[in-house]
Amino acid sequence: MSSTTAIIRGKKAALAPPGRRIHPDAEDGFVPVAVSSCSTCCLGEDEAAVQAASDDKYRKRFNQRQQRFREVMFFMGVALCILIFTVYKISGHTGVRLARPGERPHHYNQNHDRGHLEMNDDHNKDDLYEKRRRRAGRGPGRGSRGRNRRGDSGEDDKKMFERLDAYDKTRGRKWSEAIWGNGKEDADEEDADHKETMIMRESQLEDLNERMLSNTNTSIRWADMSDVPPLPGRNGDSRNNLVWVLGKNQKPQSHRRVNRKGHMRKFFQIHRSERTPMAWEEEFDAIIDKDPTARPNYVNYVNHNYQYPEKLMEPPELGKYPKMRTYKELQETWPQDNLDNPPDVLQEDLIHFDFHDPEDMAAAKKFRDAKLPFKVVNVPEVLEAGKKWTDEYIALNFDTPSGNGPQSNGKCNEGPDNYFAFFNAELWSVEELGIPPTRDNDFTFERWAKHSRYADRVGLHPNLPHFYWQSGVPKEERHMDKSHWTFVSRDLPSFSATVDTFFQFHPNLQKGIQCRFGERGITAANHYDSGRNMIAMITGAKRYILSPPRACKQLGVVSTKGHASFRHSMLNYGRIAMMDREDMPQEEKEWLEIVGTAEAVSTVLKEGEVLYVPTGWFHYITSLQKSAQCNVRSGPDMKGDSYWGGAEEIQGKCFPQA
Numbered sequence: 001m002s003s004t005t006a007i008i009r010g011k012k013a014a015l016a017p018p019g020r021r022i023h024p025d026a027e028d029g030f031v032p033v034a035v036s037s038c039s040t041c042c043l044g045e046d047e048a049a050v051q052a053a054s055d056d057k058y059r060k061r062f063n064q065r066q067q068r069f070r071e072v073m074f075f076m077g078v079a080l081c082i083l084i085f086t087v088y089k090i091s092g093h094t095g096v097r098l099a100r101p102g103e104r105p106h107h108y109n110q111n112h113d114r115g116h117l118e119m120n121d122d123h124n125k126d127d128l129y130e131k132r133r134r135r136a137g138r139g140p141g142r143g144s145r146g147r148n149r150r151g152d153s154g155e156d157d158k159k160m161f162e163r164l165d166a167y168d169k170t171r172g173r174k175w176s177e178a179i180w181g182n183g184k185e186d187a188d189e190e191d192a193d194h195k196e197t198m199i200m201r202e203s204q205l206e207d208l209n210e211r212m213l214s215n216t217n218t219s220i221r222w223a224d225m226s227d228v229p230p231l232p233g234r235n236g237d238s239r240n241n242l243v244w245v246l247g248k249n250q251k252p253q254s255h256r257r258v259n260r261k262g263h264m265r266k267f268f269q270i271h272r273s274e275r276t277p278m279a280w281e282e283e284f285d286a287i288i289d290k291d292p293t294a295r296p297n298y299v300n301y302v303n304h305n306y307q308y309p310e311k312l313m314e315p316p317e318l319g320k321y322p323k324m325r326t327y328k329e330l331q332e333t334w335p336q337d338n339l340d341n342p343p344d345v346l347q348e349d350l351i352h353f354d355f356h357d358p359e360d361m362a363a364a365k366k367f368r369d370a371k372l373p374f375k376v377v378n379v380p381e382v383l384e385a386g387k388k389w390t391d392e393y394i395a396l397n398f399d400t401p402s403g404n405g406p407q408s409n410g411k412c413n414e415g416p417d418n419y420f421a422f423f424n425a426e427l428w429s430v431e432e433l434g435i436p437p438t439r440d441n442d443f444t445f446e447r448w449a450k451h452s453r454y455a456d457r458v459g460l461h462p463n464l465p466h467f468y469w470q471s472g473v474p475k476e477e478r479h480m481d482k483s484h485w486t487f488v489s490r491d492l493p494s495f496s497a498t499v500d501t502f503f504q505f506h507p508n509l510q511k512g513i514q515c516r517f518g519e520r521g522i523t524a525a526n527h528y529d530s531g532r533n534m535i536a537m538i539t540g541a542k543r544y545i546l547s548p549p550r551a552c553k554q555l556g557v558v559s560t561k562g563h564a565s566f567r568h569s570m571l572n573y574g575r576i577a578m579m580d581r582e583d584m585p586q587e588e589k590e591w592l593e594i595v596g597t598a599e600a601v602s603t604v605l606k607e608g609e610v611l612y613v614p615t616g617w618f619h620y621i622t623s624l625q626k627s628a629q630c631n632v633r634s635g636p637d638m639k640g641d642s643y644w645g646g647a648e649e650i651q652g653k654c655f656p657q658a
Helices: 045-091 121-136 144-150 154-169 171-180 184-214 262-267 279-285 327-333 358-369 380-388 391-399 445-458 475-479 487-491 549-554 573-578 586-596 647-653
Strands: 002-009 012-015 031-037 108-111 116-119 352-354 374-377 410-415 439-441 466-473 513-518 523-527 533-539 541-547 599-606 610-613 618-623 627-633
Touching (some): 279 445, 327 599, 380 487, 380 533, 445 466, 533 541, 541 610, 549 599, 549 618
Parallel strands (some): 352 374
Antiparallel strands (some): 002 012, 002 031, 374 610, 410 439, 410 466, 466 513
């Protein structure tokens, strides 16, 4: 059979040659009609019409049958799924449940010929106990964070270990069931442990909310040593060292992404309604004279007495500058939290260069190229911004859209005391790691500024709740039309420029501007940055303690990627001045003794000044009073120098060894 095209016009029909088509415009008025025909005959007009109608009817019926068949198969499939699910739920059978990779024993051999699991009990006992301790939120490790804060008795631990012993007797059977499909009991017990732990976390969160709302003293929070590398020469067997023993190239399961939705969000965010005043607001509103100078022992560190070192116009021999002291000496001379009684004269060991002196700035460039820290004073745009950045001006830009430019983005961070330890919320598991060190709230800038003035006025105690305001300018903003710039870009043109400036000398590597608004006493965990950092103090003053890269092993820095506190030390160095306390945990005391021997240089960065921190230099920061500071980075310098070290030394020597 072949297909032939009949061209019909009126009562005439022309037969097209086999295998060819005639275009409808080939002859005026002709219309193509496709019909079926054999190769040895041709159809007239009437026969062709009848045949075409018959073919259309057949195709229509065929398509209808196909559609009905697809619908029947679909509904049969749905019914089959419902039937399987119903049988599954009625029987209670869990199906084949493979153990998650992170929960399988580390030492086992699966013999496929014999079809069973051989376990090495001696090796798995400690792993199993440690896993259950972490899940229960007690015992050594990160879970001890909850016990230390709530003061749980040893009786709870005893009951837990009795349950662990009972579980240990049948763990081989339960692991086999988990692998081969009969793990319902194990799953139920895991669910029970999860519920038990989360109930405890909820209780801790309620206590924290009450303390924050009532402005209650939290007492001393000793460090959770799970956030600190093992002491040199030790493997950290006394606690959960999952983070460290896995090595730097693996991400531990305990640092999985957290669920930021629903009931988990309250551990990371909190709503602070202005209709429900907090205790500190009522206290501050009752004070008539709110000027901080009305407090007799208030110290304005912008105008304090400082002794500066001799100015050098050429970088000295490596190791001669800056003059290093130790953390122990710095903390004993001027304890971190002693903000009302500093030494009469504070010793400065960083050279200051005057921005208005061309010779000074030429020398500053040499120090910058030599990768040495220094300060530039009397910077005009920073001084001008300090005059402009009143609480009203900043609140106008953060809290409400203004006619001067687009609204800026910022957020408030809160903590139960004045030590703010960094963590990555995406890697923080509340169940295994406990309550996060800090969380975000919905304060406006105006409300944050009020608390900061309150902190200066009353001399806020270190163990009372503190609040910290953060903001960032994306790197893309400087390439926009200036009418779209936020106030930070407008007021700091050297930081937001697209061409080289002294403070941003590799503009193509700039990753935006970061601003931090601190209040009295807040201390940020020691850390290092990958970029060459220029830090401008707009208002107030902060204390910076710097350490060279080669000191990294002495600082307890988390150098394992995938850890929630990567690149930061979670140790509060202010505890160095409290070493005689008997209640300080032994391991924290031993670590602080090591930190106390590390090289360090201290400086007070005041409004109108800019501090240069080379790549890899650690900085430990305390806000001495209400302050505003912004920084910009000019890309990394991985080499450092042969004496103080650099990023390569940090990466090569400070990652913990498995």
